[in-house]
Amino acid sequence: MSTLSLKDAKAGLSAYVDEAIRGEFVTITRHGKPVAVLVALAAAEITRKALNRTGPSLASHLQKFPGGEFERNGSPSRDVGL
Numbered sequence: 001m002s003t004l005s006l007k008d009a010k011a012g013l014s015a016y017v018d019e020a021i022r023g024e025f026v027t028i029t030r031h032g033k034p035v036a037v038l039v040a041l042a043a044a045e046i047t048r049k050a051l052n053r054t055g056p057s058l059a060s061h062l063q064k065f066p067g068g069e070f071e072r073n074g075s076p077s078r079d080v081g082l
Contacts, residue, residue, distance in 0.1 A: 003027040003034070 002019060009016060009028045016026045016038055026038035039047075059077035 001025045001027065003029060006030050006035075009038075 001024060002016065004016070004026070006028055009026075019026050020038045020040050023040060023043075027034050028036040028038065057077065063077075
């Protein structure tokens with residue numbers, strides 16, 4: 001894994017793209033703080049798919065759980081903005 005400044009990345013972009021193709025992560029910094037990572041396209045696609053994956057919510061899963069001794073509240077769950 002390489003870490004380099006934005007200035008250095010601009011100067012040697014071709015070499016850093018080759019590193020990314022070989023599977024290395026290249027971290028780019030601005031004013032000493034990491035701001036971006038150069039990765040191979042395959043790694044970016046895997047990440048994109050993982051971030052877009054949607055499944056059932058915890059509330060819907062819990063509503064399907066067998067009742068037992070507690071009564072279920074049938075009202076829909078509320079959305080929470082984060």
